[in-house]
Amino acid sequence: MRVASRGQGLAEYALILALIAILAVTALMFLSGQIDTILSTIAMGL
Secondary structure (H helix, E strand, O other): OHHHHHHHHHHHHHHHHHHHHHHHHHHHHHHHHHHHHHHHHHHHHO
C-alpha cells in the first residue's frame, strides 16, 4: 500500500511540474516581443 501511494504522489508531482513547464513556455512565447524590446533598450543604453 505504501509503495503504491508513494508512486501516486510521485506521478502527481510530475504532472504538476509538467503543467508549470507548459505555462512557463506559453508565457515566454507571449512575452517574447516585450522581453526583446526591453533587452534591446538596455543594450542601447550601455
